[in-house]
Amino acid sequence: MTALSDQPKAKHGFRLSMLIYDKRYRSITIQIVALILLFTAFGWLFNNAAMNLAKLGKPLSFGFLSQPSGYDINQRLIEYNSTMTHARAALVGILNTLLVAVLGCITATFIGVSVGVLRLSKNWIVSRLMGFYIEGLRNVPILLWIVLSMAIFIEMLPRPSAFRGANATATMYLNDSVAFTNRGFYIPKPIFNAGSSIDVIVFLLSLVAIWFFGRWAKKRQENSGDILPTFWIKLAIFFIPSIIVFYLSGQPISLSYPALTGFNFTGGFHLRNSLIALWLALSFYTATYIAEAVRAGVQSVSKGQTEAAFALGLRPGRTMQLVVLPQALRVIIPPMISQYLNLTKNSSLAIAVGYMDVTGTLGGITLNQTGREMESLLLLMGVYLTISLTVSLVMNWYNNSIKLKER
Amino acid sequence: MSDVSYVRTKMLDEMAPPVSQVGPIRWARENLFSSVTNSVLTLLAIWFIYSLLAATLPWIVFSSFSANSLGECRTAIRDAYGADATGACWSVIRERYLQLLFGFYPSESYWRPILALVLMLVAIGPILFEGLPRKMLIFSGLYPFVGFFLLWGGTVWLPVTILLGFVIAYFATTMLGKVIGSLGAVIAAILLPVIWWLFLAGPVAYGLHAIVPIGLVPIESARFGGFLLSIVIGVTGIVLSLPIGVLLALGRRSDLFVVRTICIGFIEFIRGVPLITLLFVASTLLNYFLPPGTTFDIVLRVMIMVTLFSSAYMAEVIRGGLAALPRGQYEAANALGMDYWKSMRLIIMPQALKISIPSIVGIFIGLFKDTTLVSIIGLMDPLGLSTAIRANAAWNGIVWELYGFIALMFFIFCFSMSRYSMYLERKLQTGH
Numbered sequence: 001m002t003a004l005s006d007q008p009k010a011k012h013g014f015r016l017s018m019l020i021y022d023k024r025y026r027s028i029t030i031q032i033v034a035l036i037l038l039f040t041a042f043g044w045l046f047n048n049a050a051m052n053l054a055k056l057g058k059p060l061s062f063g064f065l066s067q068p069s070g071y072d073i074n075q076r077l078i079e080y081n082s083t084m085t086h087a088r089a090a091l092v093g094i095l096n097t098l099l100v101a102v103l104g105c106i107t108a109t110f111i112g113v114s115v116g117v118l119r120l121s122k123n124w125i126v127s128r129l130m131g132f133y134i135e136g137l138r139n140v141p142i143l144l145w146i147v148l149s150m151a152i153f154i155e156m157l158p159r160p161s162a163f164r165g166a167n168a169t170a171t172m173y174l175n176d177s178v179a180f181t182n183r184g185f186y187i188p189k190p191i192f193n194a195g196s197s198i199d200v201i202v203f204l205l206s207l208v209a210i211w212f213f214g215r216w217a218k219k220r221q222e223n224s225g226d227i228l229p230t231f232w233i234k235l236a237i238f239f240i241p242s243i244i245v246f247y248l249s250g251q252p253i254s255l256s257y258p259a260l261t262g263f264n265f266t267g268g269f270h271l272r273n274s275l276i277a278l279w280l281a282l283s284f285y286t287a288t289y290i291a292e293a294v295r296a297g298v299q300s301v302s303k304g305q306t307e308a309a310f311a312l313g314l315r316p317g318r319t320m321q322l323v324v325l326p327q328a329l330r331v332i333i334p335p336m337i338s339q340y341l342n343l344t345k346n347s348s349l350a351i352a353v354g355y356m357d358v359t360g361t362l363g364g365i366t367l368n369q370t371g372r373e374m375e376s377l378l379l380l381m382g383v384y385l386t387i388s389l390t391v392s393l394v395m396n397w398y399n400n401s402i403k404l405k406e407r
Numbered sequence: 408m409s410d411v412s413y414v415r416t417k418m419l420d421e422m423a424p425p426v427s428q429v430g431p432i433r434w435a436r437e438n439l440f441s442s443v444t445n446s447v448l449t450l451l452a453i454w455f456i457y458s459l460l461a462a463t464l465p466w467i468v469f470s471s472f473s474a475n476s477l478g479e480c481r482t483a484i485r486d487a488y489g490a491d492a493t494g495a496c497w498s499v500i501r502e503r504y505l506q507l508l509f510g511f512y513p514s515e516s517y518w519r520p521i522l523a524l525v526l527m528l529v530a531i532g533p534i535l536f537e538g539l540p541r542k543m544l545i546f547s548g549l550y551p552f553v554g555f556f557l558l559w560g561g562t563v564w565l566p567v568t569i570l571l572g573f574v575i576a577y578f579a580t581t582m583l584g585k586v587i588g589s590l591g592a593v594i595a596a597i598l599l600p601v602i603w604w605l606f607l608a609g610p611v612a613y614g615l616h617a618i619v620p621i622g623l624v625p626i627e628s629a630r631f632g633g634f635l636l637s638i639v640i641g642v643t644g645i646v647l648s649l650p651i652g653v654l655l656a657l658g659r660r661s662d663l664f665v666v667r668t669i670c671i672g673f674i675e676f677i678r679g680v681p682l683i684t685l686l687f688v689a690s691t692l693l694n695y696f697l698p699p700g701t702t703f704d705i706v707l708r709v710m711i712m713v714t715l716f717s718s719a720y721m722a723e724v725i726r727g728g729l730a731a732l733p734r735g736q737y738e739a740a741n742a743l744g745m746d747y748w749k750s751m752r753l754i755i756m757p758q759a760l761k762i763s764i765p766s767i768v769g770i771f772i773g774l775f776k777d778t779t780l781v782s783i784i785g786l787m788d789p790l791g792l793s794t795a796i797r798a799n800a801a802w803n804g805i806v807w808e809l810y811g812f813i814a815l816m817f818f819i820f821c822f823s824m825s826r827y828s829m830y831l832e833r834k835l836q837t838g839h
Contacts, residue, residue, distance in 0.1 A: 034669065048695065052694070380687075
């Protein structure tokens, strides 16, 4: 018998090759190498950028934001003129982005849900029509729709001068209160006179009341089984108190109607064509994706659920509301979130039609006037990142709150 | 026994169902007029379709092909079809369709993009359709170089020497592995080709060209335009983003904290900003990040940014494919004793990529549509050209014909691709 002379030596001590071949250290090695590579790459890029910028004589500085901008923005939500700063211009742009994004999301949801439901309808012709709409719009670039709607507005709508005179070729709509012209849409604008604050407060209070009533009605139904006609009662709460107070307080809110004076319309709200074109194109385009999400969601609820609800004696409307939709929502919400984000990001295409969103102000005129590409684009990306992350945080929170609670 | 019976001995023939219960009438009752709401919807839809057709059909038919400007065209239509006829001026398409397809690519070289497109279809055939012979994948691998050579021209030796870099990398992994260990081989496989491309490929290519001058007329990217540009940018973006996307997806699922954080940071950053800001970076900023004095043309810069953009989306799609694989596949690969890269290369990735193909096609459709954004930074894609055409005095004021044509082209491309991906999804579903 030979003694086992080549017994493995006790492994102690650290050898350099263990950094690569020992599983305990390898992951740390890889991560450190990755970090070093990343920092080298970033360092190289930043070094190049610093050298290039220094050579051009514009080292990184955000001082230009406090200089006067010197350009006008025709569509704005807050006070702004060309003597105000670039920062203010950027803020106007951000608000414009948010405006078109919010408007777009609301209309896109509305259109998308209706189209998605109609697409599922048993009515052959309607579901085909919706299919054509969905496939026709989503297979063509959004930028084309934006540019096309703008071109239609500019080329096809009448000039303001066409509304003038005895033999005017264009007419205003809705009792002379709305005008569609190639310079934009003019709609009546509410004017809040003295004493109107009561009306506004009552209106807001009635909204609160609707919310409380909804909660109370739900609780009552859960306790007693009685179902109230909540929709009609809510509608009544929405309108009646506000209208009563409006007349009691002497009609303090009036409308300013657009009227043709000289070469253009004055009075009322002036919605620029660029806003409308962008808004319509974004909503109708995004709606096709939402419609598909809705359809997939409703189809994901198994037929047994509907049949069970019918067997319990629920009417189709309540089946949809209480059984199908809550289950479908879980499938619908995640793609809907990404569509809202897409819409917000696509709103940056405003620059193609001259709507002054944040891309048009900060990333457009401010960038070109000051020549501060680096700073402007960093800020611009920061704005969009913030918006995207906020929206996805909020929507994910909402998604979690309606998620199936498994026990 | 009499033959009188009190029950019927012969079955009666079946009666035809009532008229309202057969054929088109029954179908219409069930599908179109089953309830009041349904009937209203049907009538509304019919009215809508009728008014759409009534507005567009005469416009399409009463058209002019031969005019040379919008004004001329309108007069021609009025002369031919009466004073108040309005028709389409298809002449703008007749005059400009070559430009919309090829941009300012020299007309005597149109065969090159066409051949490149045909070869591209041949190259993606084996990837998209299982029935084709597997040997064709070799051609798919070579196609990027063939396509590059056909489109940009220049000496044939440049793509050949670039291809040689990959050959070097291949031999470095297979041959050197036995000599200096697998890790050394991987490092060599990365370093050697890079050294080759940076320092040797160029001189070798020009040296070879001096000896054996084979080549095509070089065409700079500034002359690319129209759908040619869209397809080139879209296809390059997708092809180049595939390997990056795979790496990012693996990194995002990795256990290594630093690697995972880097990948998540990159993916979420790219997905959080609009493509147009990245294109602004391409047009104004990218040169700043390179050593002073480096400049290269805008189409190449756009391609880089588009590739980065789509690689983030690609990574998410592939991550979905990875997540969809049953755990058993990972465990089986481990049980066979494969290391990470081997199991990924041989077991996981082939399956994950196969599952992801429909979504990858979806990304491609999105990217192809998004290539229109390059018109904002001044490239001559179909939309950029349409702006130029509408600014031309002869065609000032034209809307529907031009945009309709571009929209139709995009629709044909994207719709057929989306149908393909749906077909694929159905085919893949039968596996379960």
